[in-house]
Amino acid sequence: MSSRMSMSLSSPLLLLLMLRMQTFLLATSFSSPPSSRATVSSTRLFGTRITSPTEPIEGMRPGTSGLRKKTNVWSDTPHYVENFIQSILNVAMNAPDGTETTKTGQTMIVAGDGRYYNTPAIQTMIQILAGNDISEIWIPQYGIMSTPAVSAALPAGADGTDTTKPGQTMIVAGDGRYYNTPAIQTMIQILAGNDISEIWIPRHGIMSTPAVSAAIRRRVPDTCGKDGDGVAMGGIVLTASHNPGGPTEDFGIKYNEGLGQPAGEEFTEAVYKESLAITSYKTISEYKEVDLSAPVGTQYAVTPTCTVTIIDPFEDYVNCLRECFDFDKLKRFSSDSKKGFRMLYDGMHGAGGPFAKRVLVEELGLPESSLMRCNPLPDFGGCHPDPNLTYAAELVSKMGLNPDGSPSTTTDLSTLPTLGAANDGDGDRNLIAGAGCFVTPSDSMAMILAHYRSIPHFSKNGGRPRGVARSMPSSAALDVVADAMGIPCFVTPTGWKFFGNLMSSVELFDGIDYSPFLCGEESFGTGSDHIREKDGLWAVLAWMSILMEANAGFDDLRIGVKDLTTEHWKTYGRHFYCRYDYEGVDSDQANTMMDQIRTNFVEGSPPEDGATPSSSGIEFVDGVEFSYTDPVDQSIATNQGLILNFKYTANGNPARVVFRLSGTGSAGATIRMYLERFEGDASLHDEAAPVALLGLATKALELVKMKEITGRDSPTVIT
Numbered sequence: 001m002s003s004r005m006s007m008s009l010s011s012p013l014l015l016l017l018m019l020r021m022q023t024f025l026l027a028t029s030f031s032s033p034p035s036s037r038a039t040v041s042s043t044r045l046f047g048t049r050i051t052s053p054t055e056p057i058e059g060m061r062p063g064t065s066g067l068r069k070k071t072n073v074w075s076d077t078p079h080y081v082e083n084f085i086q087s088i089l090n091v092a093m094n095a096p097d098g099t100e101t102t103k104t105g106q107t108m109i110v111a112g113d114g115r116y117y118n119t120p121a122i123q124t125m126i127q128i129l130a131g132n133d134i135s136e137i138w139i140p141q142y143g144i145m146s147t148p149a150v151s152a153a154l155p156a157g158a159d160g161t162d163t164t165k166p167g168q169t170m171i172v173a174g175d176g177r178y179y180n181t182p183a184i185q186t187m188i189q190i191l192a193g194n195d196i197s198e199i200w201i202p203r204h205g206i207m208s209t210p211a212v213s214a215a216i217r218r219r220v221p222d223t224c225g226k227d228g229d230g231v232a233m234g235g236i237v238l239t240a241s242h243n244p245g246g247p248t249e250d251f252g253i254k255y256n257e258g259l260g261q262p263a264g265e266e267f268t269e270a271v272y273k274e275s276l277a278i279t280s281y282k283t284i285s286e287y288k289e290v291d292l293s294a295p296v297g298t299q300y301a302v303t304p305t306c307t308v309t310i311i312d313p314f315e316d317y318v319n320c321l322r323e324c325f326d327f328d329k330l331k332r333f334s335s336d337s338k339k340g341f342r343m344l345y346d347g348m349h350g351a352g353g354p355f356a357k358r359v360l361v362e363e364l365g366l367p368e369s370s371l372m373r374c375n376p377l378p379d380f381g382g383c384h385p386d387p388n389l390t391y392a393a394e395l396v397s398k399m400g401l402n403p404d405g406s407p408s409t410t411t412d413l414s415t416l417p418t419l420g421a422a423n424d425g426d427g428d429r430n431l432i433a434g435a436g437c438f439v440t441p442s443d444s445m446a447m448i449l450a451h452y453r454s455i456p457h458f459s460k461n462g463g464r465p466r467g468v469a470r471s472m473p474s475s476a477a478l479d480v481v482a483d484a485m486g487i488p489c490f491v492t493p494t495g496w497k498f499f500g501n502l503m504s505s506v507e508l509f510d511g512i513d514y515s516p517f518l519c520g521e522e523s524f525g526t527g528s529d530h531i532r533e534k535d536g537l538w539a540v541l542a543w544m545s546i547l548m549e550a551n552a553g554f555d556d557l558r559i560g561v562k563d564l565t566t567e568h569w570k571t572y573g574r575h576f577y578c579r580y581d582y583e584g585v586d587s588d589q590a591n592t593m594m595d596q597i598r599t600n601f602v603e604g605s606p607p608e609d610g611a612t613p614s615s616s617g618i619e620f621v622d623g624v625e626f627s628y629t630d631p632v633d634q635s636i637a638t639n640q641g642l643i644l645n646f647k648y649t650a651n652g653n654p655a656r657v658v659f660r661l662s663g664t665g666s667a668g669a670t671i672r673m674y675l676e677r678f679e680g681d682a683s684l685h686d687e688a689a690p691v692a693l694l695g696l697a698t699k700a701l702e703l704v705k706m707k708e709i710t711g712r713d714s715p716t717v718i719t
Helices: 071-076 080-093 118-131 147-153 180-193 209-218 265-277 315-324 327-335 352-363 393-398 441-450 477-485 497-503 505-509 536-550 561-572 587-603 694-704 706-710
Strands: 015-020 023-028 042-044 048-053 067-070 107-112 136-138 169-174 198-202 234-238 250-256 280-285 299-303 306-311 343-346 419-423 430-434 437-439 467-471 489-492 517-521 525-528 574-585 618-625 642-648 654-661 669-679
Touching: 048 180, 067 071, 071 080, 071 250, 080 180, 080 234, 080 250, 080 265, 080 280, 107 118, 169 180, 169 209, 180 198, 180 234, 180 280, 180 299, 180 306, 209 234, 209 250, 209 315, 209 536, 315 352, 315 536, 327 536, 343 352, 343 393, 352 419, 352 536, 393 419, 393 430, 419 536, 430 441, 430 536, 430 561, 437 441, 437 561, 441 467, 441 477, 441 517, 441 525, 441 536, 441 561, 441 574, 467 477, 467 497, 477 489, 477 561, 477 574, 489 497, 497 505, 497 517, 525 536, 536 561, 574 587, 574 706, 587 618, 587 642, 587 654, 587 669, 587 694, 587 706, 618 694, 642 694, 654 694, 669 694, 669 706, 694 706
Parallel strands: 015 107, 042 299, 107 136, 169 198, 169 234, 198 306, 343 419, 467 489, 467 517
Antiparallel strands: 015 023, 048 280, 067 250, 234 250, 299 306, 419 430, 430 437, 517 525, 574 669, 618 642, 642 654, 654 669
């Protein structure tokens, strides 16, 4: 829990301490909204809080992005949702050691009428309050404030008549996949049963994951606040991200903590332990379902102490993006007929589609013809909502690309959109392409850093990023640019939660300030410290900004994505990169293969064939198992992937192959093989990545005996 102190007076207040006549008036304030707030309607659906018996259910250990299972596991297993949500709340409301972790009661106002002894008394109070772990102490300038002014700053209920516990506000939202609505209705009952006083749900229950993070960080009762003002203790996000949706497909739930960040490993492991020991869950009886399609502002009192409010899903997130980018300049750029900028955005029928329409069309003025598949569907229209070369095939083709990402030789590139982009099911991932040019996620990160001056979020907050980070399997393209700029670059395990500590180093640990921050992972995730999640639309706007600045000196649009990419490779070299996914592998076979890689190439001497140059001119160098010591909290993560290092004997250029079991699937195991090869010779940069890496892939697959162990002749997906 942060111990930072703020002197602002702009968000819901929990306690009031006021000096008057040298006596102290202590009044209690609550998170219930003021009676004057504008609401469309308010309905009482009072139920009774009860405790229901249950038993532990095996298999509730969250992965890198929450708990994902087949939909029927959630829908058909008795008490499955109830058990998992209760386990989350048991941890969120009380730390594993029993200490309270909610924001309850940790804000205090200290003010007086200016009489003699006012200032010394305030100084003493600051020391006492800080010693009692009060996290926020708000003091008016000069320590002087009238009693009516303080009273006006408090929401209704500050007279003590409301028994709602402060700080217990929770956001619940999902990506709109199948079972989203029934699960939300169940969660309302569990949250109300646990005396959560405010439940905020976006209209229709649909909200992108980046938008949830923004709302946690910003939202206050009635409206959107500034970054850091948010009063929600956390958010429950119903998503299986880029996995398919539907009755026979995937469903998932994850928890985001009070700064908007995905729950860390300590938290998720505590949830798992709770799920193994749970004997009951709290809920309410006589529940009448909340109408999730009700207008924004509608309130439902589901118990005397719990209110559900339908909130605007866009407000906090759009305001956040508006602070990161110059919307006015982007609108002029996109509407300039001489420039001729055109975009094609694929929402893949996920939660990101409505947000793309809200920003790209309604804010920036792009025509609706710029959007495809931007209406959320429970089964994502039967598609796999993963924005890669395989599953975003229609967009890839319309951008003049072959399925392997190489440019089509039969397409007139001058007729194509300037920028192509796609988001996944919950709107946090992105694919970036130009006319005849696919930009790998690793290259995209590196190029955003190289062009940071084009992005106001960086220029307004210190001039340039103070820190950058990538997941270990991502290519080293980011490292090269960061090294040239003298910016600290961190290599973390896969999982956005590892970036969260770095971004929140000051907020959580009073550590080094790395913000503004840029980070990302090879699985099409890019983001910054504006929220604590990866953000697909942020990446799209970053690329729009880069193109806008690159063409600022011309009447027409002369520099495209391909031009920028080619120039970047000339400057920094090219990191050829692609990923082979072997999905649905038998778990025992997958673990056997990983064990033999560890035994033969990391811990022991490799087979003879691995130690000598092969016919492809690729020589095995060594093998390591990646582990990570967090520079912020010193926590250690082990067994994070097996790295086989190689070199090309003709020129000595380095290469590597990473093997890792993915933690984002819902059934079986996914073996991911990441291929990377550096090439500094610009004359060789135009080769298609899958072709350039074929020899390395063949070499690695032979060494690790992929076919012999798993029976797989080829990967499910190459991207």
